Amino acid sequence: MLLHGLSTKEKCQIINQNPKIYGSFAEIGAGQEVARSFFRVAGASATVAKTMSAYDMTFSDLIYGAEPSKRYVCESRLKKMLIHEFDLLTDRLGRPRGKDSAFFAFANTVAARSRKSRSQCHGWMGLRFQQSPESEFSEIIVHVRMLDQRNFLQQEALGIVGVNLIYGAYYLSKDPLDLIDSLVDGLDLGRIEIDCVHLSGPLFSKTDRRVIGFHLVENQLSKNVFITESGNTDLAGDQLYGKPVLTLSGSFAPLTLLHEDMIKAARSLIQTKFKISEPHVVLDINVSKLVGPQKCADIYFLDRIKLLGELGFSVQLSRYEHHFELMEHITKCTQEKVFLLVGIGHLAPMFDAAHLDNLDGGVLEGLGKLTSGNSHILCYPANSLDVEQPVAKDQKTNCFTLKSFPVPSSFKGALSDLVSEDKFIDLEGSDDKLLRISSKEVLEQIRSREAAWTDKVSKNVKGIIESQHLFGWRP
Known part of the structure; x- marks a missing residue:
């Protein structure tokens, strides 16, 4: 399924041929499939500054810090990885090539299918990146559920999503919903679910997480999305x-x-x-x-x-x-x-x-x-x-x-x-x-400016609808 007309290989080639895009990869779980995708096409040295995988928990804790929850496949772990890798990249390479490079740090922490464990197969994946040299960074964080029944297929799917994420960040970020749709390019429906996407930074300052959540479910990228009372998307679990x-x-x-x-x-x-x-x-x-x-x-x-x-x-x-x-x-x-x-x-x-x-x-x-x-x-x-x-x-x-x-x-x-x-x-x-109260009838009364609707909702609900002009309410 190629919604945007480019294969994973072609996306890697385009990125490798862009002299400005340069960064590091840190992948834990399900192999190092994202970095591997770039190495498999020509010119990876123009894109990859470093690739690493700290599978051992002690190594991982010494590099990124310990997790109080003792959970390693979580958003907080991913954020620590992104911060560490991006800061390390800009500190070491900012002076020699910062004026010419749009730096990025890609990271994921994943629990894939294995012989020892049959628990849910899921992971967090993210990218902290500069759209242009010396610009402020923006960030994309994604939670994925891998639905394939075999480990190597999960690794393959994860690699494809990772490449799509990096490509989308640099070439599709003007339309965040298009970027999100592109994450499953090259994958058949039912191999991956994406149930949480967090966009932040100057590129996404006008993006509403609730709209993104609706989009994920509406376009069958996920069967469910959880939205907190503050309007943030999160995992229901x-x-x-x-x-x-x-x-x-x-x-x-x-x-x-x-x-x-x-x-x-x-x-x-x-x-x-x-x-x-x-x-x-x-x-x-x-x-x-x-x-x-x-x-x-x-x-x-x-x-x-x-x-x-x-x-x-x-x-x-x-x-x-x-x-x-x-x-x-x-x-x-x-x-x-x-x-x-x-x-x-x-x-x-x-x-x-x-x-x-x-x-x-x-x-x-x-x-x-x-x-x-x-x-x-x-x-x-x-x-x-x-x-x-x-x-x-x-x-x-x-x-x-x-x-x-x-x-x-x-x-x-x-x-x-x-x-x-x-x-x-x-x-x-x-x-x-x-x-006898019907939401449909109440909505029609609000839209047609009939006063009867106010008797069918609480004072609190009435006040919120009127103060925020919800459901087409007009004074």
Whole structure:
């Protein structure tokens, strides 16, 4: 797949033939495939000042400093490598060739597949570089997940991404999104995932990390991107490790009183039933539902992230088709309990064999994936259901709940068992007026300047929307 028309070899040749580009390579894990790519074509001596690989942890610590976390495949390690190598390069070569050279330091720290370990194969890769001689440096940091099943294929893919990164920095940096797309040039879809990109420095001063995160998921470079309440992209595993998590999928355009009541009810049950005072709330936005037939991004996606961040929520952008995929991802990030908050009306796909025909075990396999380990499904009542057969509401609550939800007869026993094991739990205390609120309707009212929308969101949400002119609001 050559989106930009050049092969890895051709990119190396172009860089080697550019007399200004000159730098060093420091690679740990998965060989030294990036430097090797440049050596395999003519003229590498015009590009490569130094290449090294400090595999031994003691050597690595003596060069770059020890990691307090004892983790060597992490962003902080990569940053230390970039700083050390770039400073060393400019200190030693700044005087003899600084006026003629645009220096760079490339580094990666990677955990590739091996016979001893079957853990996740991933790594951090980065470039600190000058666009022109004696200019301020800019920096690109990328987190990659290597999906090939064989070590040598992972090494090959990593080498290709590294070359693409260096080429993109020097020839595509005017368009950061084009640069990001170019990282997978020469790779088939499914070999590499890129789920975190950090751009900094004068070349990228106007770049919004949230836009980059959306772009990664929208263009299928990753299935998910995690955005903190401050608007920075990060790895979900780093943010959620060791924390109980409550997650809810939705459009959140905008966050309504219904959403807030759902979260409040879930927090209350988690506190009383599971003795967990404050789970970390992650609001999941499915990007595939924000993209129309012409692949035109929802114009308000950034407004959603801004609003949720201001309210103190973490956001995950994803492309998951099924709830169990979301739960599988989050349960890999933490060993603590994970709670999925859903409206009763969204349970139907979980028990629809046609919807789960991609699973050999169908509905039962899907339920197993959904509720494995420390997972629990918290079900918020509804006042209407989109089902063919008539269904009676729960007499006590006058709402549809787990007790009244129409499950196919072949799966009633499975649901009953899951309810008895507290894997599926009803939430109580809903307000009939809140159940009638629709984000879609609220958004239309905001855009058409109807005052009714203000009764369907909290004062805090109203204030943020009006002060920042979100979702097309006009005074």
